[in-house]
Amino acid sequence: MDDARDEELLTIGAFAARARLSAKALRLYDRMGLLVPDHVDEATGYRYYRTGRTERARLVALLRQLDMPLAKVAEVVHADGPGAAGLLDAYWAGVEARVAGQRTLADYLRGRLSGRNSEVYGKFVVETVDVPGQVVISETRHTLADELPAWIGASLGRLEEAAGECGGVAAAPFVVYHAEVSMESDGPAESCVPVADEAAARTWSEERGRAWQSRVRVEPARRLAYTRITKAQVAHPQILAAFEAVEEWVAAQGLTVAGPCREVYFADWEASGPEDPVCDIAFPVS
Numbered sequence: 001m002d003d004a005r006d007e008e009l010l011t012i013g014a015f016a017a018r019a020r021l022s023a024k025a026l027r028l029y030d031r032m033g034l035l036v037p038d039h040v041d042e043a044t045g046y047r048y049y050r051t052g053r054t055e056r057a058r059l060v061a062l063l064r065q066l067d068m069p070l071a072k073v074a075e076v077v078h079a080d081g082p083g084a085a086g087l088l089d090a091y092w093a094g095v096e097a098r099v100a101g102q103r104t105l106a107d108y109l110r111g112r113l114s115g116r117n118s119e120v121y122g123k124f125v126v127e128t129v130d131v132p133g134q135v136v137i138s139e140t141r142h143t144l145a146d147e148l149p150a151w152i153g154a155s156l157g158r159l160e161e162a163a164g165e166c167g168g169v170a171a172a173p174f175v176v177y178h179a180e181v182s183m184e185s186d187g188p189a190e191s192c193v194p195v196a197d198e199a200a201a202r203t204w205s206e207e208r209g210r211a212w213q214s215r216v217r218v219e220p221a222r223r224l225a226y227t228r229i230t231k232a233q234v235a236h237p238q239i240l241a242a243f244e245a246v247e248e249w250v251a252a253q254g255l256t257v258a259g260p261c262r263e264v265y266f267a268d269w270e271a272s273g274p275e276d277p278v279c280d281i282a283f284p285v286s
Contacts, residue, residue: 008051009039015049019057026057032070034060034077066092093273100232100274108241121245124227128285133221134171134194137162137201139214140178142186145236155191156265159214165204167197172266174282182236192219222259225250226282232274234263242281250285259284 016023029035030047035057037047049057056077063073072091076084107123139155156173163169171194181187195201201216227249229242243261250257267278 009048010051012037012047012049015051015053015057018051019054019061021057021061025061028070029057029060032074034070034074063088066095097232097274100230101235101238104230104233104241105235105238108238111241121241121248124229124242124245124249126225126227126246126249128223128225131222131224134219135196135198135201135216136192136194136219137166137205137214137216138190138192140188140190142188143181144184144186145182148181148189148236151189152191153269156193159191159193162204162208162214163193163195165208166195166201168195170194170196172264174262174264176260176262178260194219222284223286224262224280224282225253225255225285226264226280228277228280230275231269231272231278234279239281246281246283250283255285257283258286 010018012023012026016026019026026035026047026049030037035049035053038050038053039048040046041048060073060077063076064070068076068091072087076087076091079087111121137159139159141151141155143151152175156175160169160173173191173193176190176192177187178190179185179187181189198216198218205214205216225246227242227246229239233239233242246261247257261281261283264280264282265278266280267276269278272278
């Protein structure tokens with residue numbers, strides 16, 4: 001980006017004007033190592049920049065217009081061309097995921113604040129499905145909402161790995177909420193992975209499962225009322241709208257909730273985008 005052959009030096013004020021930045025911004029970029037002056041006068045402390053540094057200065061300014069944190073900007077400007085583009089792609093994917101989640105949350109809050117909850121619930125399609133009995137290996141934990149996503153990912157990862165010793169994963173993993181999980185209530189929640197071989201699962205639990213406080217149990221056959229949601233809708237508290245929509249539908253159909261609610265994860269979480277369906281919000285009903 002820099003033209004080392006261009007020896008013309010500009011004062012910080014002149015360079016700032018050429019780069020369409022403020023001198024204050026240039027001083028900040030200097031402290032962060034994003035755009036270090038080409039020369040600093042030892043007597044006066046004045047900073048001087050080669051005119052060829054203009055492109056990098058403008059790149060930094062443009063990246064900041066994306067609300068990119070300075071530390072991430074530093075990674076981009078110090079990377080090579082393809083590497084820098086990859087870092088930008090990763091950052092922007094995170095922005096889009098965050099905005100998608102915020103959009104979902106805004107819709108949920110708008111319905112709540114306006115008293116038109118039914119309009120929010122109407123966006124969810126609720127159906128029923130009969131699920132056969134399953135042998136599951138599981139972990140149970142008391143956790144608040146802010147720690148829940150990390151624990152779900154870690155616990156399901158451990159259980160899916162262990163399923164290899166238990167005949168393999170037999171159906172989509174799920175998380176059961178035996179009591180409310182919020183910022184005030186800590187559940188507990190139970191991560192479950194259905195497995196194919198009950199005897200092997202019980203052997204695994206006796207030999208290795210205790211270290212994780214895991215257990216083996218038989219999940220009975222159930223009829224589930226469920227709605228399918230996207231990755232953006234999974235975040236708390238917007239996910240509450242999906243739970244409430246299913247509860248409202250169950251009541252309207254004259255059904256009875258017959259067990260704790262659950263989230264069934266059927267998609268590859270890492271490979272899914274914000275608008276991709278990844279999870280079913282479900283209640284056992286009778």
